[in-house]
Amino acid sequence: MxxxxxxxxxxxxxxxxxxxxxxxxxxxxxxxxxxxxxxxxxxxGATPYVRSVLGALALTGYFLWELVRANLHMALLALRAHPRLNPLIVGVPLRLEGDVPLTLLASLTGLLPGTVALGFSPDRRVLYVHALGMDDARAARASVLAVERRLLRLTGGSGAEEATPRPPRR
Structure with a gap:
């Protein structure tokens, strides 16, 4: 069963x-x-099921925490007299593969205040993100890669433990 x-x-x-x-x-x-x-x-024989449920709970908890944190950050930016918005468009190299994980990553990225997923590169190895209120492009990439890392653990994708993303295929 x-x-x-x-x-x-x-x-x-x-x-x-x-x-x-x-x-x-x-x-x-x-x-x-x-x-x-x-x-x-x-x-x-329930190891994959247990791992999936724990991964989903970890992703949900992390996302809810990031949602609260990003909302507070955006509220502070909105209340400042002269906010430093620092609008950025960054390309984030991805390790995720498959339609569902990539769509989920783009959706979760777009749900966080201050970020909008703009689209994928033609080879679907790079997600382009518009970000507000981030210090630099590295911070914006790190934010998306943190969600991707949890999705990799959840989906059992290869490279979940890698510290740096693999380069895009040419």
Missing amino acids: RSAGFNLLLALVWALFLGEVSLRSLALGFLIGFVILALFRRAL
Whole structure:
């Protein structure tokens, strides 16, 4: 049985055990089921599932933190008498591959205040980003690459641990 289905089954069994099928009991059952799968992931063959769920949680937490931080930064820029906007357009070399991960990266980049994903290079190895309020191009690239690194971990892409992106293909 696939790990996600097994986790849902454990959640349902937990809710039935409590005698109350509610969102709260199902969520608690899902959490307990996930802990069971995480503890016995090798025996149950749930390692990829556990890794994916933890990666998704890490990406979500990081993104929410960055969203709050970027909103506060943009609010401070808006309230200053003479803000230093430093508009930049930077090309960010990417390691991500595939339509879904690249689209997700562009979408997450565009959701953060002060950044807009402009598009990809023809070979889809570079994402062009417009950024406001960043000190320099290096800071803008680092912001996008931090999200990409978490997406690489989530998707199991190669190079998730690399410190520098590989050069674009020619």
